Amino acid sequence: MEFSGRTALITGGATGIGLATARLLARGGATVALINHQESDLDAARKTLAGEGLDAIALVADVSDEASMTEAFQTLDARAGPLRMMVCSAAIQPFGTVEAMAPAEWDRVQSINLNGAYLASHLAVPRMRAAGGGAIVHLASVQATATQARIAAYSTSKAAILGLVRAMAVDHAPDNIRVNAVSPGCIDAPMTRYSASQNAAPEDQDALVAHWGAAQPLGRPGRPDEVAEMIAFLLSDKASFCSGADYKVDGGLLAKLGVVLPD
Template sequence: MAYDFTGKTAAVTGTSGIGLDAALHLARQGARVFLAGIDADLNEAARKAAGDLAVSVHQVDVSDDGSVKAWFDAIAAVTPTLDILVNAAAIQTYGTIETTTPADWDRSIAVNLRSCYLTAHHGYRLMKAAGSGAIVHVSSVQGHANQDGVLAYATTKGAIHALTRAMAVDCARDGIRVNSISPGSIRTPLLEFSARSLASDGQSEEEMIAAFGRAHPIGRVGKVSETSALIAYLCSDAAGFTTGADFLIDGGLSARIGV
């Protein structure tokens, strides 16, 4: 379903995977999008993918307070208001409580969780000035239940659910709705990294991704176009009575008992 975001402005983090596709999807439906990413090569690829769409790509470290503040200062120089914020930037780390290093723990918290706080904190003045708006945090099914060896990642994703609820309660007074989505396996560069990291016994990346798909009752991994459709809905007026909720988009993964 298409929504009309003409005249709306959006800030999106993550210049690949879910973030990039969400930015392009919103722009195709009329939004002016400010897209943030840290990797220069991915940022340039995002610029090329955007083509003539109203998407500007910014070099931002979403875990750094000064970098995020500078991004929103740059946005404020262009527009006095912001209608949509989508937090999709993330990293994947592996390890148990025994093997996760303090550096990996801190980096996961910074990129996956602190970024959601920083963008909302610095962007809030622009959303408040708009008088309404929608924030969507991209969490994960692993915020609900998780595989082995993903201590730091799962912790950040579960914390996003609590952040979403707390923000929804606080932000409602300013007409700003806050929700999260929890994807299962979605075909992104991050999933491909996971496939390479977890493959064993000579498995190829594609064979591992197919195995991920078979774990979902629907029988496949998801597409970024599917997450973008859900994000667009949550940012639209059609979801005007929806806030403080998490939306699973996991192909039935969390509904299955693994015994």
């Protein structure tokens, strides 16, 4: 896909799906900027991309903090062309029921996963409007539609992302801004590895990730690059009539009923 002359911003872009998307967009000719709250992760991401002959602008920012995000966008304004594409993938997934999770932790999940997407959008929309339009992809999750146990805060935040996508698609269609969601299933990425670390001993974590992947009809965990392909399509001109929708990249997970038939 061709992205020459376009600037793309990716929150949570230093690892996992965000980094895989950055790689794909940069290969297509885009100027890519990555937002992450840890400078060490950004340095590692830039080094990885540089080893592949690609470059990225590194922006250290807390997606849940307005002043931090405003500064990051201003830095991007000074260092790159008009913003035309954005991917919001920054998120955390701590475990806990509404009873067990402390209010402060609940608020932290919403602040990063949902408010972070709002802040990035709040800052991106006027820039895209001034540039003549653009495309935004918010990372949701299959957990926005059906949920496993003990991730109430995460599931709530991702369900809200779907509402945000629909509202933005309607509100900003006159600005020539398309907005979509991508809902990954079990992807072998840092967040899934973190989940495994919270539920299994170190020696059992690979088996647990494989077990989770086996629950998907395709029989394996997905890869970050497989999700990135969908994101890149939605950002491209090939998706020029796609807006306000949720695209699942879940190996068929949500198509499957939990009914086991006898042999």
